[in-house]
Structure formats: C-alpha cells, structure tokens
Amino acid sequence: MQVALLGAAGRMGQALTRIIRDSDEAELFGGLERSDSPHIGQDMGELAGIGPLGVRVEADAEAIFAGADAVIDFSTPALTAPSAERAARHGTAYIVGTSGIGPDDIAALQAAGERTVVVQGYNMSLGVNLVAALVRQVAAALGPDFDIEIVEMHHRMKVDAPSGTAVLFGEAAAEGRRVALPEVRDSGRDGITGKRVPGHIGFAALRGGNVVGEHTVLFAGEDERIELTHRAGNRDIFARGAVRACLWASNQSPGFYTMADVLGLRRPD
Ligand SMILES: NC(=O)C1=CN([C@@H]2O[C@H](COP(=O)(O)OP(=O)(O)OC[C@H]3O[C@@H](n4cnc5c(N)ncnc54)[C@H](OP(=O)(O)O)[C@@H]3O)[C@@H](O)[C@H]2O)C=CC1
Numbered sequence: 081m082q083v084a085l086l087g088a089a090g091r092m093g094q095a096l097t098r099i100i101r102d103s104d105e106a107e108l109f110g111g112l113e114r115s116d117s118p119h120i121g122q123d124m125g126e127l128a129g130i131g132p133l134g135v136r137v138e139a140d141a142e143a144i145f146a147g148a149d150a151v152i153d154f155s156t157p158a159l160t161a162p163s164a165e166r167a168a169r170h171g172t173a174y175i176v177g178t179s180g181i182g183p184d185d186i187a188a189l190q191a192a193g194e195r196t197v198v199v200q201g202y203n204m205s206l207g208v209n210l211v212a213a214l215v216r217q218v219a220a221a222l223g224p225d226f227d228i229e230i231v232e233m234h235h236r237m238k239v240d241a242p243s244g245t246a247v248l249f250g251e252a253a254a255e256g257r258r259v260a261l262p263e264v265r266d267s268g269r270d271g272i273t274g275k276r277v278p279g280h281i282g283f284a285a286l287r288g289g290n291v292v293g294e295h296t297v298l299f300a301g302e303d304e305r306i307e308l309t310h311r312a313g314n315r316d317i318f319a320r321g322a323v324r325a326c327l328w329a330s331n332q333s334p335g336f337y338t339m340a341d342v343l344g345l346r347r348p349d
C-alpha cells in the first residue's frame with residue numbers, strides 16, 4: 081500500500097517515515113510540506129535520520145492525493161477540511177491525527193466519509209483508546225457525585241490546548257454520563273472562578289520539556305479518588321497506530337471512522 085504523509089518534516093512525519101520504512105505492508109509514496117518550507121526537495125529518509133529513501137518532500141497536495149492509496153495527516157487544523165475534500169475527490173483513504181480541529185473540520189471529515197474511508201483519531205495509540213473505553217465505563221458507574229478532572233502534559237512545542245486526547249477522554253466521560261461535553265466543559269480556570277459547578281468536566285494543560293504526552297483522568301469523590309493515567313514514552317506508538325489504520329482502511333467501505341473502530345473497541349449502541 082502506498083502511503084503519503086502531510087506534515088512530513090514534523091515530529092510525527094519523521095516517526096512515520098521510520099515506521100513505514102520498517103513495514104512489510106506499507107510503502108512511502110511521498111510527503112507534503114508548505115511550498116515555502118526549507119524541507120521541500122529533501123529526502124524523507126535523510127530528514128528522519130535513517131539515510132536516503134529516494135522519496136522527497138514536496139508541496140503539491142493534488143499529486144499526493146492522486147497518487148497515494150492512503151494519506152496520513154499529522155500537521156495543522158488548517159489542512160483538515162481541504163484534505164478531506166481532496167481525499168473524497170480522489171477516493172484516497174484519509175487518516176487524520178491532527179489535534180485542535182473544530183466542529184467544521186469534523187463535519188468536513190464526515191462529508192468526505194460519504195465518498196472515501198476517513199479515520200480520525202485524536203490519539204492513535206492502543207493504550208489511550210483502551211483508557212477512553214474505561215473512562216466511559218467508570219463515568220457511567222460513578223455518577224455525578226464524583227468530580228471529573230482531566231490533566232495533561234506535553235512538550236514545550238505543542239501549539240494547542242487542551243490536547244486532542246484530553247478532549248477524547250472528556251467526550252468519553254460525558255458519554256458515560258449521557259451529557260454533551262460542550263455543555264459541561266470547564267477549560268483553563270483562572271482568577272475568581274467561583275465554586276466548582278456540579279457535573280462539569282475540568283481540563284488543565286501543562287507544557288514543558290520534551291514530554292511526549294501524559295494524561296490523567298481523575299474521578300474525585302468524598303474521601304476517595306480514582307485516577308486513570310496514560311503515559312506515552314515514544315511517538316512510535318502513534319505512528320504504528322496510524323499505519324495500522326491505513327491497512328485497516330484498505331478493507332473498509334467509505335465511511336467516517338475513529339480509532340475505536342480500527343482497534344475493535346467500538347461501544348455497542
Ligand atoms: N493523533 C495522535 O496520535 C497524535 C496527534 N498529534 C498531532 O499531530 C499534529 C502534528 O504534531 P507534530 O508532528 O508534533 O507537529 P510538528 O509541528 O512537528 O509537525 C507538523 C508539520 O506540519 C507542517 N505543516 C504546517 N502547516 C502545513 C501546511 N499548510 N501544509 C503542509 N505542511 C504543514 C509543519 O510545518 P511548519 O513547521 O513549517 O509549520 C510541520 O512540519 C498536532 O496537531 C499534534 O497534536 C501528534 C502526535 C500524536
């Protein structure tokens with residue numbers, strides 16, 4: 081399967097280049113960066129520190145979507161909607177891991193899912209998606225007497241907050257409680273905030289050093305507290321999950337899917 085990368089020169093682009101080089105089933109087709117990027121024309125293997133692969137970074141998104149079987153996107157929310165439209169037009173599978181996307185981007189992904197296979201995952205690791213299933217279950221079992229707070233820490237270069245994974249966990253907790261996250265979300269408390277609103281789900285984002293990604297969901301009750309934590313040690317866990325999603329996508333009908341579908345964790349309705 082021919083796989084191309086959006087954000088090819090980034091941290092995830094480089095991790096993916098290494099993982100795809102080692103894959104028996106996926107082959108690197110190409111990589112996209114902005115037209116003014118200093119990486120245009122560079123060999124993707126050299127960029128990723130594994131020696132030349134004969135595949136270069138380019139700026140022609142149409143050529144990437146026309147030629148690849150699947151495109152993996154870890155770049156910027158600005159690319160999500162236009163890439164979804166391109167994927168739909170070319171019938172290319174589109175695997176998107178970018179965080180910080182909004183409701184309009186999700187709508188564009190769902191629309192593209194009518195014509196091609198789209199997989200969206202705020203976190204492509206098996207561990208995080210398992211924890212999300214546990215969060216849903218614990219939130220449903222405990223009820224509103226337990227306050228839910230989500231704390232995440234990432235490296236100093238991360239540009240969005242709270243992380244996509246924190247939002248995924250918030251959505252899982254809200255689903256467990258049968259409420260809509262936007263109605264109960266408390267992000268970034270500061271100043272005289274007043275008392276905690278019962279039933280709200282709080283988010284706190286820490287940034288520093290080279291932390292790959294750490295998330296804890298706390299359920300705080302009277303005299304007891306449950307904490308579910310995931311710590312990522314390396315970006316390879318996300319890259320392997322994204323490649324798994326590409327291979328899974330090649331056997332699916334058009335649709336909008338998440339990593340829970342890929343990993344067989346989809347909750348029965
Ligand atoms: N779902 C998951 O499992 C994971 C998701 N992520 C998410 O993936 C995204 C990328 O993370 P990371 O690799 O660390 O970030 P980086 O900043 O290292 O990489 C992003 C790359 O995308 C490039 N880019 C930005 N805009 C464009 C554009 N318009 N066209 C082409 N390329 C563009 C950037 O170039 P430039 O530097 O020139 O802007 C950069 O090379 C983030 O949203 C992050 O949260 C990260 C890890 C795991």
Ligand SMILES: O=C(O)C1=N[C@H](C(=O)O)C[C@H](O)C1
Pocket residue numbers: 179202203234238242243244245246292293294
């Ligand atoms: O930006 C990152 O690095 C990460 N982003 C994703 C997120 O926002 O949840 C996934 C992972 O935590 C790393």
